[in-house]
Amino acid sequence: MDGSLTTPPTTTLDPPVLEVEDLRTVFLTDAGVVRAVDGVSFRVGAGETLGIVGESGSGKSVTALSLLRLLDEQARIVGGTIRFKGQDVLAMRPAELRAWRGDQAAMVFQDPMTGLNPVLRILRQVTEHIVSHGRMPPAEARQRGVGLLRRMGVAAPERAAASYPHQFSGGMRQRVMLAIGVANDPALLIADEPTTALDVTIQAQILDLLRGLNEEFGTAIVLVSHDLGVIASVCRRVVVMYAGEAVEEAATAEVLADPRHPYAWALVNAVPRLDAPIGARLTSIEGMPPDPLHLPQGCRFEPRCPFKIARCATEHPPMLEVAPGRRARCWVTADGRSLPRPAVPATPAAPAARDAAPPLLEARDLVKHFVLPRRSLFAPAEKVHAVNGVDIALGRGESLGVVGESGCGKSTLARLLTRLHEPTAGSVLFEGRDITHASPAALRPLRPRLQMVFQDPYASLNPRMTVGEILVEPILAHGRAASRQAARERVGELLTTVGLKPGFASRYPHEFSGGQRQRVSIARALALDPAAVVADEPVSALDVNVQAQVLNLMQDLQQRLGLSYLFIAHDLAVVRAFCDRVAVMYLGRIVEEGPAAEIFAAPLHPYTVALTSAIPEPGRQRVVLGGEPPSTLRLPEGCAFRARCPVARAACAEPPPLREVAPGRRAACHFPGDFAPHPTPVRSASLADHQRR
Structure with a gap:
């Protein structure tokens, strides 16, 4: 389990476990039809590992849910085919779907707390599929359930089996989800962001388990993630998605070494490097994905693409073979050329050595x-x-x-x-001032100088206030503006400082993406010149x-x-x-x-x-x-x-x-x-x- 990706896929001549052709999934909304998945095709062979990567809203999770027909009521699969070992999944009746799910194909969801039933004990949830699919009687299923928990690395599995989900950590709950997923030795396991927000050590353990399942049982794995490092450590092939489409498909090693679509190029080069100089800027592409209700006529990445040509704005590119076994949806690389390397960032100046001056913020023996x-x-x-x-x-x-x-x-x-x-x-x-037991009144004049940006920007922003109101409030409360009009002008400056348009001040937090909300949180922290x-x-x-x-x-x-x-x-x-x-x-x-x-x-x-x-x-x-x-x-x-x-x-x-x-x-x-x-x-x-x- 060294994570090497140098071995080529061995499934070329084998019938695929999963075959997806021109899959199209839409959401029916009051505003119109949202094309969440728009013509995605790929194959997964027996024992193969395939990664699906892309940013939020790219359609990767909807693709995963479509594979098992687990979509919400407002979603519809309107085109394409999904075949499992030659069987048409879209033609399955409800009884056939129930017999297939959890037995031959299984899924591990992103949030194990919502994926597990909070009122059922762990062992009951692990054995439920084993018994319902008639694999073995309840007594044997309970023994197998404890063995599965042990195999997934759950400490003291006999005791853990009698516990409830809320008594487990996030990593332990994800192990339980994996035990449920592999309970019937499925031929196909779909894992949707199984390591998001987990600690790096727990993440590594979950990825080790996925690799072990693939190597020990020959389970075909489809791993969905926004993290290319996670994909690279498990998957031999990768499909890169953007705005509902697959924009590149190739061996993972080839995409990492030589991405042929500008969006894949951006994902590869945006990952922080362990060998980069301290403080070096990361490669990023500004802007937002297109509105799914009003998709552009040409390439969907064209408004954000640093390599675009005139043709990209008017003609929508198909998936083209840009090298043997490699496909990309790009006019720039259609002739097989590679994209240029990003400019090597200048080595930043080394941080100045700290002198004898007192620190700005200090804790001493804090308990x-x-x-x-x-x-x-x-x-x-x-x-x-x-x-x-x-x-x-x-x-x-x-x-x-x-x-x-x-x-x-x-x-x-x-x-x-x-x-x-x-x-x-x-x-x-x-x-230099001791604030250990300072009263709220004593802390008030210090608050502007010491600000905090919280982890969840949506929870820390008042959903009933516009961004302008959120930013004006501390400015007026601390007397940093002579009038409300001056405060509003300051809000425009703050939004510009964090890379947002001043006109966004009239929007509410739910109208922003996660990254934009975090920029608003940073703007709020900067409002008082900390x-x-x-x-x-x-x-x-x-x-x-x-x-x-x-x-x-x-x-x-x-x-x-x-x-x-x-x-x-x-x-x-x-x-x-x-x-x-x-x-x-x-x-x-x-x-x-x-x-x-x-x-x-x-x-x-x-x-x-x-x-x-x-x-x-x-x-x-x-x-x-x-x-x-x-x-x-x-x-x-x-x-x-x-x-x-x-x-x-x-x-x-x-x-x-x-x-x-x-x-x-x-x-x-x-x-x-x-x-x-x-x-x-x-x-x-x-x-x-x-x-x-």
Whole structure:
């Protein structure tokens, strides 16, 4: 399971498990007919892995749902064919569909919490398909169900089988969904964004499971994702979708090395690279996909394409063979030519060394415990130990990244530093002033200087207010404009600053895309001229192109306005591309801190080694951690990472201090650097290798 993509597909002469020809799916809306999937064709052979990649709204998830005829009522398949081992899926009667789904073809959905029944125990849900399809009697099915949970890496499967979905983490729930999907050994498994918003370690484990299913059982897999790194680590072939169409289809290694459609080119080059200079700009394409109700006459990507020619505006290109086994929907590459390499970004100036000047924002031995409600009158009170003695400092004009698995305390730390939570112990200093226990009245004049960008822009923007009203409110509340008219003029400047049109001020949040809403959140944070911005997962759920746009915007604003960022993320490649320094958190503590380039080149703490090895890149040597982080209700004695550490020793029974082990490098480990394998990417398929050429 090395993730190599150099082996060519072996299914050329075999009958395909899945054959899709000219699939057309529409949504019937009051405004008109939306062509969500418009003429998509592909084949998946036995034991083959196919990726479908594209940004939100490209039609990839609708394609996946169409394959199993799981569409909502307003959706219709109006053309094309879907054949499973020669059988026409679109001609199946309801009884035939029920017998086929979950038995020969199965699907793993994006959100396991909504995909699992919250009132049924886990084992009941895993065995339901086994019994209903008559594979075995209930008693044997229960044994198989426990075995499937064990095979999927669920700890203590006998106990987990009696649990409910809400008692599992996101990664564990996704494992349960995989166990349900493969319960009857299907010939075809469709996985729709199975790793979106998961930690990098959990994501790597899920991808390992998918590769294992493909290799061990010969399961044909269709993996839907907006992340090319995820696709590259599992799939040998890829279909790139844009505006409802397939715009390129080829071996994954070929698309990564030499994309033949400008949109695929943009996706490949928008992915953050581990070998790029710190602070280098990401390649991105501005603009939005076309309105599905009013599609352009020519190429649908033409308004955003940097390589367009006159023909692209008037003639809609078909899927053309641009090389043996490769197809692309592009007039520019129709004669077989390659697209030019992106310009090599200039190496940015190295971040200035921090001098003896006091930091802008600082935490000293910061602690936060949350007391849980008593389960009964006589039960002891329990505490969640969210943050457990954090020392961290953000310099002026600096970008400091904070990374770690879910539950490690990153978001709680952000709320402590911005004083949305009051610390249990320790202190917080901003611009040299102790704000640990400052009253709301004392904090009010400081709020404009210390702003926060939240993870979910839709939840943090009032849906009943226009964007203009959202931005005007803090300006007037803090007296930053003499009149409402002056405040509205300031709103126009802010929207222009973040790359939006001033006219958008009259729109409501639901009228924007995810990337545009995040730009509005950034505009709101900038409205009061802050010195520091705490950004909590600002790009975690964005497509790679939109992610690149937002990161480039934040870099531009930092250079123009001298901002300092505390940047929280679980995507290590993003942190590597954006941040000067990195702090790694585990169970409420910082276990390693140092310059970003040095942390990723030579991590010192075993946990950091495991995190960096889990970045989805073909051929990376994976360091598999056993189990999940310990409970935050009862902290372990000694080193918190000891139970999962590959090199734990007797000395780890004592908690290691966070100490300086090299100039500018701190690590909380008794044996820093003793466990540091250096993964080497597979050169023929690596994103980083392509971008170095």
